[in-house]
Amino acid sequence: MSALAPKARRRFGTTAIVYIALLAVMIVGAVLVNTAGRNFLSPGNIRDILTGMSVLGFVAIGQTLVILCASLDLSVPYVVSLSSLLGATIMAGNPANIIPAVLVTLTVAAGIGLLIGLTVTKLRVNGFIATLGAGLIIKGYLDTQYKGTAGSMPWEFQLIGATGVGPVPVSTIIMLAAALLVALFLSKTRTGNHMFAVGGNEQVSRFSGIRTSRPTVVAHMLCSVMAAMAGLLLASRLGVGSPTVGTQGGYDLLSIAAVVLGGTLLLGGRGSIWGTIGGVAIFAVMDNVMSVIQLNPFLKDVVRGVIIVAAVAVYTGRAIESRRPRFGRDSQSSMYPSVDLQLAMDQEKERDHEPTS
Amino acid sequence: MSRQADAQLSGSQRISRALLTLISPRGAVFLLLIVLLLAITALNPSFAEPGQFIRFIQRVAPIAIVAIGQYFVIVAGEFDLSMGSLVTAQVVIAGNLIGQDDSRSIPVLIGMLVFGALVGLVNGLVTSLLRVPSFIVTLGMMLALLGGVLYWTGGAATGNPADGFREIGRGGIRNVPVLDIIPWAVLVLAAVLAAAIWFTKTPFGRSIIAVGDNETTARFAGIRVWWVKTSTFILSSLSATIAGVLLVGYAGVHPKVGQGYEFIAITAVVLGGVVLGGGRGWVVAAAAGAFALEALFTLLNFAGVASTWRDGIQGVIIIAAVAYSAAVFRGRRKSPSVTSPISGKEPEPFAEPAHSAPQSRPNEGNHSTQKEVQ
């Protein structure tokens, strides 16, 4: 009656493998950096990597929530840009305005997320289209309202992007704190718990009395707020707000890639914040190594593209047990060569619940 | 919607069905297109002149062709995000390899088609054989293609292909009565559309939709799912290549020429009532979606709306279109059993309430239907 073997196999599969991959990337990176005559583990280099993690980290944390709920957010780059501008123009160089500016920016972002969430849950517009549309709308506003960079960040706020504790930048600490909070939110609140449920199986959730729209709406709100944090951080680094800072970063697709790289199922219902942080770290290390060895910037994109696909291929290649073999051979993975994960699980369900009639 | 299906209907059925189609989600795009064209004509009567109108079609051609390619991928249940990068890549290849030498046009054109087919082959094989979600595969391809091409040209995507080659995009048959000019682009679009319509009616084309509807059923029916899916990616990449050829002539060589084409194409296809997740949709409606989109931009132009708002209005329109079709589908399915998740194997002998299927599809607007990003 017990099923120890698959359990063990499965447990090994999630976040752990992301960090094993991260370790592998770091080792390869360290070797490459050393052959280039530099020290991978020097405080300066570590700071560079951690700095590189912070902005994408914020966006990817939010994206994780949305993907857990089986939605997507393609509007994040525009929210990032909008927030950088809002923050910078409201602060307008005056340190006294920092707190109101941050509050206004985050509130506006939460409002955007709320509208997106309601569009997805109440109007039943699929998340891809809803956020693609929302992104275009914000882009229209940005293009109309701003001709270039605007506002200015007071020095006090710029410090967030510039200082650090030892080799650890303040921005990264804030990002990791946000990750911790969101991870606690996921495990310790009902709404967080219900995100897994809604993304895993909406029908089952509804039958258990969960109001299924709420987790999705909250996820979209938090995602936009996280994107706004990223926008504020970018503005603090630049000193000004910029209408193109989000799109230049390609945060929509990169954050989705980081989330998937972190082991979260693109179909929702399974994943973790710490996996995502691992995925972001893999990106950051890769970027850092490519910079240090002075790889052609265009080739970086090629490498990124290949790594994303290869990594996800490795994850999905590990077939999920579909049925338990009766005759000892451990050949499940070859039995269903062309069955995707969802299908394999469905088939498992089918077989298990086969009713007699 | 297909001619063959029509042949089995009586005349009156056909008329009532045509009317119903216009308000159904998949026909609504034609209604939208007609309204938009009438509105443009009202603002600017010269738009309706044949010479002007044919120019409009010429302008739409690359978008419509990309949308037709994207249609096949989406109806098979996948995504192709690499189309924009491929358009750019092909434009840059044409610019750099043809140069001012007209005699190279044909070999390079063939080379571009082969390259396009290869890109599609890789996208398709990685998606179908390695089981990587196509969203991720084509995202990777998008990054790799653009990076690769820019690396190859040293970042400065310049070059100017021979005029003979650019003629395809900007020239046409001149001195035609009434129209003055029939642009080659319009003829290419007509040919692509005709080929696409023909293709969707072939047994293979119908199998594409079946695969998008239910992959397991298709596989158990002996359909080579991997090849069907891969072929759709090859088609989309070939269509991006053709769009690239037209754009070289029309817009010249520029590293951002194809930027955003993948999303424009997806928008057009969705406007055409094609369902993300696959299994439903008509290729002509997808092309009409591209026309509606461009007509919308034209209308905004004539109406004096700042060009910066184009995107915003595009965003509103696609959300509205999808919300509309979600509402219509939900209305059609209101039934007592909709609430039942466990009636999939309803052993009742009577009308096993036919739409009790818990595996609801995205066309019902069910956001949690996760097929969309497989």
Next chain:
Amino acid sequence: MTVNDDVQPILVATDLSKSFFGVTVLTGASLSLYPGRVHGLVGENGAGKSTLMKILAGVYERDSGTVVFNGKEVEYSHPAQAMHDGLATVFQEFNLLPDRSVAQNVYLGRELRTRGFVDNTKMAESTKQLLSELGIDFIDPKARVGSLSVAEQQIVEIVKALSLNARVISMDEPTAALAEHEVSLLYSIIEKLTARGVAILYVSHRLREVFDLCDQITVLKDGALVSSSSASALTTDELVRRMVGRSISTYFPGKVEGTERGSRRLRVQGGANAWVNDINLEVRAGEIVGVAGLQGSGRTEMVEALFGISTFDSGRIEIDGAQVRIRKPRQAVRAGIAMITEDRKAQGLALNQSVLDNVLLVIRGVFPRRTKGIRRRAPGILSSLELSSRGLGQEVQFLSGGNQQKVVLAKWLATNPRVVLLDEPTRGIDVGAKIAVYQLMRDLAKQSVAILMISSELPEVIGMSDRILVMNDGLIAAELPAGTTEETILAAATGNLDSLVGASGNQADPRLVGSSDPVAIGGETS
């Protein structure tokens, strides 16, 4: 155990009716549940058992009638309401999230909190407590539900009901997917539940379980109440008569005149893979071979391997004497094999496509050159199956289950198969469609097609087959001649054939139903 009148019922349902689209599926059904008692609900497929259960559970809203639960009239519009009131249901298809832990599933939607925060430790502890009250120590509350066996998942559902302090628990065919030792575990759990005063509504096809467990038995037939009486007042024969009220022989058409057992069409030698082993079988032209066996005995896995959905790792398959290599369904189709899968919606149909598109599915995919010809023949094929639809253009999702199955059959008929594999071909379809399926099998046999049919309904296996293969534990345990009793088949399916033959030969046990009796007993232990 008779029902004492001095005990007040916890739930009284009176005169419940329900119809879908003008078709009545339940009319005037009544029953009363008493604390600490098990109430059996039996009837043929389509008798209205599930509908009745779903009305009580709040999945369907009743059209008329009353339900009084715990002294007050209730009308639930959502299953969560019924659940929270203490009226819980364990459905056949579980309402569990495979990626969440046992405890998280038990408390889904009403997570336990400490100072406002979800307390996983507390949930795990109280889940463990509930489990131990049922005498179960082998389920870890923190284990992922997806890693549990079916029986364990069922226990999780029961624990979920317990955690709600359920006064009534309905179970829909709870043993359908269980092995024998798991069934006895369920018995002991039910015993513990009734000892706590829980009322159980037990829906099952298996008469032996019903007699073993239930105090009161309600019989439904064609949506209407037949009787509700004390179990001790009933005999098996009487119960069967009430359930069926007609003889099964009218169900199964006889052989078509001139059907001949011809040459060897399909032959498998030494077929083996991870789920089945040592498969040796042959089916001759014009022959119908039935396959019986418990859930998980490898029946489905065997035909899936034959059809290339999975594959045999060793052994050989011959069609008409020539060895064929079948690694994919496509190769099977090319070799002349057709397969009607057990799950129409998930594996047999493209639901958003038209009837015609579905009929042409295989032809277009595998024999595209024949498309035109088959398109012309399609209306003929469909009308010979008596499909009722609004035309070839109708989407199959809007057809009834029986008509959907006819579309699946038409899809395969279009390929002119030489070998037809049917996996539970009559599951969930109405009597009319069932008879159409049976007739079609007879007609195919007349046309020298070789037919291999898996079925959990033993009367069907017995009524249709020329020979019967019984699978057990991944092996073909026995090959039995036509006319074998259900008892013998079941004995073979549970590995008890020798003892049975030794003890009583082929004599039918009075508690079990003989071959001429029409009960739909599950293909498992009774």
